[in-house]
Amino acid sequence: MSIPQKKLTIGLFGFGVVGTGLYTVLQQTPSLNAEIKQVCIKHPEKKRSAPESLFTTDATALLEDAEINVIVELIDDADAAYHIVKHALTAGKAVVSANKKMIAEHLQELLDLQAKYNVPFLYESACCASIPVVRNLEEYYDNDLLQSISGIVNGSTNFILTRVFQDKIGFDEALLHAQAEGFAESNPVLDVEGIDAVNKLSILLNHAYGIVANPKKIVHTGIQNLDSHDATFAKEKGYEIKLVAQAKKLDNGEVAAFVLPQFIDPTNQLYNVRNEYNGVIIESGFADKQFFYGKGAGSLPTASAVLSDISALRYDYKYEYKKLHSSNRPVLTNDFLLRVYVRFEGLFQVPHERFERIEEWSSSEKRCYVIGVIKFNKLVDNNWWKKKGTSLVVLPDAFADGVEEKESVAEELLAVV
């Protein structure tokens, strides 16, 4: 018995390090039964490690070639990527993309296009590069017992935070290191301000809970306001700070979601996720906590995920978005309480009116901070906590206080048996 495999004829957009690697592997691995027919590039004058006849600058040549049944899109420009993907899906071609920004910002439309033209659109590499988190949420955690996802999904900021905590250097210096090592863009705003992470969270929310949310509407920040006082506080308590993308089903069945810096204690699996690595904890009814770890940035891990998507297309795999079509799809909420640390400037400027309850505050000439419980809604309505000189970091037992946690199915079961 042999499983029928589709012959894939690929039109590739972009021939950077990921595209080049992909080309090499597909050539060396005939068993994949996939061939790159043509590559669309922007700069024909660059020297390439492939025959000249492979290249074109004419996107339409690929998109309207009836023989090409798969478009692989590996370009930086999110707007150009959007038009390529839209054109390809409309033309009935399967698409593989790594562009999280483009996918997150056009999620609803891309879902509609897939449904309308009934073509696969795969993008495992857009979330955590080599970690198969999209596929696992889609296929394995496909029932409604998923309690939370919590992950380090941006390699650049994690590299910076690792330098701050391991090498005990300042945030500015750490950013320079990250840039020198190629782990941060020369304009690092997308990474450092949490935009890349919230784009990924938006994609994950769809596969985890069937929620389609504009990333701009999800509360997020990055590590841009953290400073050495925050690092010192963390070290005193035995924590590290990580930028965490989190989604959690609350007691009422609604879902809380945000990207915020968090204090992580050593018992948390995310504590040991360092440098450019990513890690994701998935908590579900029975399985307790599961942890997925792997390289979250870099050309090869990205190529790995792209290759797995291409490989899946041989068997006509597509995301079924089961949770999106489920009758009891949960909704996002901002109506919950969160335990946070807020550092502020001005010795007598305790922002107490922001808090429902204050557990601790400390004001000295060196540093001022408050620990307490806030209404999450107050972060949505107002950007006071993002202002320069203020930093907000989520505490380890963020939901424990004042918010009743959903009694876990595990506990319910233990009561039964």
Added chain:
Amino acid sequence: MSIPQKKLTIGLFGFGVVGTGLYTVLQQTPSLNAEIKQVCIKHPEKKRSAPESLFTTDATALLEDAEINVIVELIDDADAAYHIVKHALTAGKAVVSANKKMIAEHLQELLDLQAKYNVPFLYESACCASIPVVRNLEEYYDNDLLQSISGIVNGSTNFILTRVFQDKIGFDEALLHAQAEGFAESNPVLDVEGIDAVNKLSILLNHAYGIVANPKKIVHTGIQNLDSHDATFAKEKGYEIKLVAQAKKLDNGEVAAFVLPQFIDPTNQLYNVRNEYNGVIIESGFADKQFFYGKGAGSLPTASAVLSDISALRYDYKYEYKKLHSSNRPVLTNDFLLRVYVRFEGLFQVPHERFERIEEWSSSEKRCYVIGVIKFNKLVDNNWWKKKGTSLVVLPDAFADGVEEKESVAEELLAVV
């Protein structure tokens, strides 16, 4: 748009803690569209937390009920399980099983039955309980770039080793602890001697490489011969000992596979896998190392995997065994060199004729050991290394010496780009 979901009518074998939990969750989760119609049990006199009408002792009543389209088999007895599964598949019913021993020992026949009757047979819970390793090998790492799998797949032995290294107690005492905590059977031979682990490795080999191997033919041992001298040696070198199931593609494309105790250094992700947890490292061409971690033993993690399998049946999911049907399926080999530590008894009894090369030996009245390179074949031919008083532990860079490692695709690519 709504995805068509099959209504599942389940016949359940076994109503222990996993079965009971499953029953509860399915009752509480109508969206799963799955109902347990009848439960076959062995001891009708036991008090059960479900209506009496649900139970029967007549297996045929379930297996020949045309309305039942799914058999979930959660019994201990591997022989009885085999007959149930065979009967069910032959009758065209989908089957979910957690019985690794039964699956590993009857793998070829079960593959044939699935092919012949074209019915799904899912068994995610049989390997590493809650960690979706079978599904990921099957679906995500489905090309031929998989370099190695290396995992802690038995929770009981890992619990014992954790006690030895963390609590600094002896192996015998640690086993008693494990039994007291319910992590080891009263007859712990299956766990302690590595039989459970090699059963799981046999299942993983199929999904990783398309190799069907009788677990009895795979070199394996457990932790039964380890003693405090081995633990002391490990601590001196900064290692811990773990029982590791490993499969690795060698330079020539053939696959080495074994279950042996290994010295693990702190840079290895398996180092931090403790107690009843399992962890699996999957190394593939591009993605570098990926690590999956979760609870590998216990009723709830097992139930979690069973539930995911049931959930997948709603969409008629089945393993496609793509690698089994691939034209370039690798074969198992015992023809390779391995770096090991061997502790032996008898001051002047250095087993030097077993080694190709000896790197270090130490003989004193307290302990005698050799470190060197052996031909793996010599472990297959002869059981000298399993004798009482002798222990063999694989060293961290096991394949590095004398065995050329396959140049990784990643390196090849870096050379290209």
